[in-house]
Amino acid sequence: MDISFMKCLQIHARKQPIKCTIIVSLLWLLNSLFSAVICEPADDTYSKSAYASPQTTQTDWLLELANTIMIRTPKSRDYKWNWGAGVLMYGMWHAWKETGNTDIFEYVKSYIDKYVPVDGNITAHIDQSHHVNRVSPAIILPELYEATMDARYLTAASRVANYVQYNCPRTSDGALVHAYDDQLWIDTVYMVCVFLARYALLTGSGYEMAIDQILVHTAHLWNPAEKLFYHGWDEDGSAEWADPVTHQSPCFWGRGNGWAFLAILEVLQCLPSDHPRRGQLLALFQSHAQGIMEAQESWGLWKTVLKDSRNGNYEETSASAMFVYGLKKGRSLGYLVSASAAAADKGHDALASRIGMLSDGMTFVSGTSHGTNVGDYDYYIGISQGWDVMWGQAAFLMMKTLYRPASKIKIQVSPSSKDYGIIRVGSNSSQTFEVKNTGDLTLNISAIRLTGTHASEFSITTGEGSFALEKGETQDVIVRFAPVSTGSKTSSLNIEINDPKNETIEVHLSGIGAEPDIDISPASHDYGDVMLGQSSSRGFTVENKGGENLHITATELTGTHAADFGITSGGGARTLPPG
Known part of the structure; x- marks a missing residue:
C-alpha cells in the first residue's frame, strides 16, 4: 500500500522501484508547495528549539494533536476516500472513543457522510481499480452505525464487505492482491481485515474471511526465524525485488510489520473467545511481538528496515508508534507478557522527541516516512521523512490513547x-x-x-x-x-x-x-369399608420440594362420588415456600 500517487506509480513500480522513488519525491514536493493544510518547518531535524514550546509530562498530546488536525483541515470532507485519510480518521475515531469529545466525533462523521449517501450506496467510491486500499476508510462504518443506529452506515458496510468478497482480485490461492498483478503486500491485512473483523463483530459475518487473509499472507510473507513479515511477495517472481526462489521481497519493512501487528490485534479483540482458530491467531500475534521487541533499538525506537544495521537506515515514527500501541494494548488485554509493556514504555519515551508544539500553538509529529512501495534496502532508506504525515499522526493518536497524563477518571x-x-x-x-x-x-x-x-x-x-x-x-x-x-x-x-x-x-x-416441585404423600388412600352414617379420616402431606414458592390457589374434590368425601382441614389457597 502506502502509495499516495497511485496512477503515476503504477507505470513503474512493478519493475523499477528506484524510479518510483524519484516520482514520489517530485510529487511530494509539488504537493507540499500547493498544500493549504500541511504546515511544515523548513527542515526535518526533529530539533524543536526553533519551533516549539517545551514539552511537559502534563500535556495531553492526544487532544492537542486531534485539535491541530481539525484546525489545519477544518472540513474533514476535504479529505479523499483513500487509505491515508481512512487511517487518519480511524486514529481520530480512537481519540473520540478515549475522550468522548463530540467535535472529534462530528469531524469523523462528516468525512464519512460525504461519501455515504442516505441510501448507503457507497459502490462508486470503492469499486474503482479494484484496489484493497479503498476499503480502509470503511473501518469506521460498523462502529459509526452502532453509535448512531443510522441504517445507511450498515448498508454501506455490507456493500464494502461484498466488494471485498466478490470484486477484489486474488492470487491463485485466494489471497487479496494489493496493488499490482499477483502481488501480496503485508499492508493489505490492515486495510481489509480490520474492517472485516469490525463488520463481523456487528453482523456475525466476516470473521473467516479476515482470518483466512491473515493466514494466507502469513504463509507467503512470514519469516519464522526472525518472527517478522516481509513486505511483499510476487506470485510469478517477475518483480525486480522478488527472490528467485521464494518470490519474497528482501526486507522487513517497519511500517509494514506495524500494519500486520495492529491488524492481528484488532481481529483478536473482535473474535469470539471460543472461535476454533483464535489460538492460532493469538500464537502468531505473540510470536510477532517477540520479533518486534528483538528489533527495537537500544534507545527505544524502531528503524524503517527492521533488524538491519547497514548505513542509511533511520528510526521511523509511524512504525515505532504502531509497535508501542500494539505492545501496550496487547499486554493490557492479557495477550502478551509483561516485558511487552516495558518495551512499549521505552518506545513511548523515545518518541517524545517526535512530537511538539509550534510557535503558533499547533502540534506537529515528525519523522514519518512518506508513501512506500515494495523494494530493496536502498529503496526503503531513500524514502523521505515528513512532518504531519497522515499515517504518522494516526499512529500517534492511537498510541496516545494509552498514554494520557495522570488523570482523575473515576x-x-x-x-x-x-x-x-x-x-x-x-x-x-x-x-x-x-x-x-x-x-x-x-x-x-x-x-x-x-x-x-x-x-x-x-x-x-x-x-x-x-x-x-x-x-x-x-x-x-x-x-x-x-x-x-x-x-x-x-x-x-x-x-x-x-x-x-x-x-x-x-x-x-x-x-x-x-421451578416449584409439588410432592403429595401418600399418593393415594384406600378407606376400606365404612358403615353408612359413619366416617373415616386419612391425611395427606403436601410438600414443596422445588426452589421456588409453591402457590396453591384451591383444593377441590372431583370424581363420580366426590359428594361422599369432604376436606376437613388444610384446604383453601396458601403458599408453601421451598422445603
Whole structure:
C-alpha cells in the first residue's frame, strides 16, 4: 500500500522501484508547495528549539494533536476516500472513543457522510481499480452505525464487505492482491481485515474471511526465524525485488510489520473467545511481538528496515508508534507478557522527541516516512521523512490513547454486584445500576456488554451502547434476569471506559432459576369399608420440594362420588415456600 500517487506509480513500480522513488519525491514536493493544510518547518531535524514550546509530562498530546488536525483541515470532507485519510480518521475515531469529545466525533462523521449517501450506496467510491486500499476508510462504518443506529452506515458496510468478497482480485490461492498483478503486500491485512473483523463483530459475518487473509499472507510473507513479515511477495517472481526462489521481497519493512501487528490485534479483540482458530491467531500475534521487541533499538525506537544495521537506515515514527500501541494494548488485554509493556514504555519515551508544539500553538509529529512501495534496502532508506504525515499522526493518536497524563477518571457503579435471588423459570426480575462519573474528566463509556457462562439469560434493557458522562452525571443501566432453566446462573456486566489503567469495570451478576416441585404423600388412600352414617379420616402431606414458592390457589374434590368425601382441614389457597 502506502502509495499516495497511485496512477503515476503504477507505470513503474512493478519493475523499477528506484524510479518510483524519484516520482514520489517530485510529487511530494509539488504537493507540499500547493498544500493549504500541511504546515511544515523548513527542515526535518526533529530539533524543536526553533519551533516549539517545551514539552511537559502534563500535556495531553492526544487532544492537542486531534485539535491541530481539525484546525489545519477544518472540513474533514476535504479529505479523499483513500487509505491515508481512512487511517487518519480511524486514529481520530480512537481519540473520540478515549475522550468522548463530540467535535472529534462530528469531524469523523462528516468525512464519512460525504461519501455515504442516505441510501448507503457507497459502490462508486470503492469499486474503482479494484484496489484493497479503498476499503480502509470503511473501518469506521460498523462502529459509526452502532453509535448512531443510522441504517445507511450498515448498508454501506455490507456493500464494502461484498466488494471485498466478490470484486477484489486474488492470487491463485485466494489471497487479496494489493496493488499490482499477483502481488501480496503485508499492508493489505490492515486495510481489509480490520474492517472485516469490525463488520463481523456487528453482523456475525466476516470473521473467516479476515482470518483466512491473515493466514494466507502469513504463509507467503512470514519469516519464522526472525518472527517478522516481509513486505511483499510476487506470485510469478517477475518483480525486480522478488527472490528467485521464494518470490519474497528482501526486507522487513517497519511500517509494514506495524500494519500486520495492529491488524492481528484488532481481529483478536473482535473474535469470539471460543472461535476454533483464535489460538492460532493469538500464537502468531505473540510470536510477532517477540520479533518486534528483538528489533527495537537500544534507545527505544524502531528503524524503517527492521533488524538491519547497514548505513542509511533511520528510526521511523509511524512504525515505532504502531509497535508501542500494539505492545501496550496487547499486554493490557492479557495477550502478551509483561516485558511487552516495558518495551512499549521505552518506545513511548523515545518518541517524545517526535512530537511538539509550534510557535503558533499547533502540534506537529515528525519523522514519518512518506508513501512506500515494495523494494530493496536502498529503496526503503531513500524514502523521505515528513512532518504531519497522515499515517504518522494516526499512529500517534492511537498510541496516545494509552498514554494520557495522570488523570482523575473515576467511575462508580451502584450496586457493585447483584444477586437476583431465586427467580422462577419463565419469569424475570430487573435491577437498575447507576453509572456515575465521580472524577474530574469526561467519562467515556465505549461499550456495555454481558459476558459469562449464562450471559444469554441476562439482558440489558436500558442503557446499552456508548455514551459520555461529564463530571457528576449519571446514567441508568437496567439488566433483566430471565432464567430459562433451573440452577445457579452467573454473568458479568462489563463497562468499558476510557481509562488505560482499568479499561473494563466488571459487575458480577448471579441468580437461581427455579421451578416449584409439588410432592403429595401418600399418593393415594384406600378407606376400606365404612358403615353408612359413619366416617373415616386419612391425611395427606403436601410438600414443596422445588426452589421456588409453591402457590396453591384451591383444593377441590372431583370424581363420580366426590359428594361422599369432604376436606376437613388444610384446604383453601396458601403458599408453601421451598422445603
